[in-house]
Amino acid sequence: MMDEKKQGDDGSSRRTFLKQSSLLTAAVLAPPVALKAAEEHWDERVADAMEHVSLQIEVNGVSHSLKTDPRVTLLDLLREQLELTGTKKGCDYGQCGACTVHVDGVRVNSCLTLAVMNNGKKVTTIEGLAKGEELHPMQEAFIRHDGFQCGYCTPGQIMSAVGCIKEGHAGSEEEIREFMSGNICRCGAYPNIVDAIHEVSKGGKKV
Structure with a gap:
């Protein structure tokens, strides 16, 4: 039954x-x-x-029951309805990686997925990486290695960097560059970003 x-x-x-x-x-x-x-x-x-559909979604460990326009992207839902503005809108075409978040543990470009397609799923944004005042190891590494300048792409870079390690694609600097190629840094901080990822990958801390 x-x-x-x-x-x-x-x-x-x-x-x-x-x-x-x-x-x-x-x-x-x-x-x-x-x-x-x-x-x-x-x-x-x-x-x-x-005009509106029901949506159940968990973001950074918090469950939300929402009504949303079926045409709204996950990116706009996060920024405009949930006021989580750490995730950035860059190109809005999935080419720059600034909007990268994790959905059920997998990194995705939130500008390319509709919010309603993530019904019942768990989303993690840059705001959900730190534990209170304790920064995530990747956030700490980006600070140590000066992996950002203007900082606009940094949330997406960090989310993608965590995903890169979890996927097992951080074995070498060349591999890191290959699997981070979807994230653009217009300030050109690539060497420092690679160094930060390489350090965290070899450091043994849980990401």
């Missing part, structure tokens, strides 16, 4: 998602005449389904 209930719950969620997706598609594809005619019979529940 428990299995059947679980399957039913999953099916209900799937049906809700498909309905909402169909409504969005219809709005995009429908001709102007059809949309004008539909205005006379518009249902507030339909409008709400198109």
Whole structure:
């Protein structure tokens, strides 16, 4: 019985998602005449389904129950709704890495993923690395090695650097450079960033 209930719950969620997706598609594809005619019979529940969806997400260990526009990116959700502005908006095309966060332990460009695609997942941002006043080893290493100048790309660099080590791609300076290539530093602090990552990788501290 428990299995059947679980399957039913999953099916209900799937049906809700498909309905909402169909409504969005219809709005995009429908001709102007059809949309004008539909205005006379518009249902507030339909409008709400198109404009807002429920989202359950854990960010830095804190659970959030939200209503959000299905078109909102994870980056904008973090910055504008949750006011976690440490994650930066750089190119907004997934090319600079400034918006890097961890989703279920995997580094991702938050500007390229919709918030609703992360329903039920765990997100870690730069604000979630430190333990109170105690900095994360990677944050400490970036300070020691002066791995930043203007600092704008630094949150994404640090999040990606932690991911690089967890993925096992910090065995050499060449490997670090290869697997950090998605993060751009316009100030050119690359040598110092590599040194910081190499130190943490060899230091044995848990990242």
